[in-house]
Amino acid sequence: MSSHFLQMSCRLLLAIGALLATHISVADEPxxxxxxxxxxxxxxxxxxxxxxxxxxxxxxxxxxxxxxxxxxxxxxxxxxxxxxxxxxxxxxxxxxxxxxxxxxxxxxxxxxxxxxx
Known part of the structure; x- marks a missing residue:
């Protein structure tokens, strides 16, 4: 795999993780x-x-x-x-x-x- 593909994959995973964490955090709020x-x-x-x-x-x-x-x-x-x-x-x-x-x-x-x- 190219390093560019790995960088893009990591960025995508980080963005998805951040979105999920935000959603979970908001969902847990009273x-x-x-x-x-x-x-x-x-x-x-x-x-x-x-x-x-x-x-x-x-x-x-x-x-x-x-x-x-x-x-x-x-x-x-x-x-x-x-x-x-x-x-x-x-x-x-x-x-x-x-x-x-x-x-x-x-x-x-x-x-x-x-x-x-």
Missing amino acids: DVEAGRARAAVCHACHGPEGVSSNPAWPNLAGQKSPYLVKQLKAFREGTREDPTMTPMAKPLTDKDIEDIAAYYASLADAPECDAAN
């Missing part, structure tokens, strides 16, 4: 819009904007994504148990969890309660 859609079932307890109207249920708006991922995976895997959350988290894929966490992390923090009221 999708806030997909998280919003997947979190629709969460609104009943955690509110449509991630702010719960019941003090028994936590506000999720503005929570850090890694924290939410950790908690949802713990519910899903049974290392953290709750009669409501465990069955809700069971069918979630890792991608679902990442997307849901990104959605809630993208929301504004819940307003602070005024202690005087």
Whole structure:
């Protein structure tokens, strides 16, 4: 083989590799819009904007994504148990969890309660 052919082949392989790496990297990024859609079932307890109207249920708006991922995976895997959350988290894929966490992390923090009221 000629050295020119080898150089062109190497350049082509490098370009393909770079494109694949970019595609894989983008595909792994959490999708806030997909998280919003997947979190629709969460609104009943955690509110449509991630702010719960019941003090028994936590506000999720503005929570850090890694924290939410950790908690949802713990519910899903049974290392953290709750009669409501465990069955809700069971069918979630890792991608679902990442997307849901990104959605809630993208929301504004819940307003602070005024202690005087």
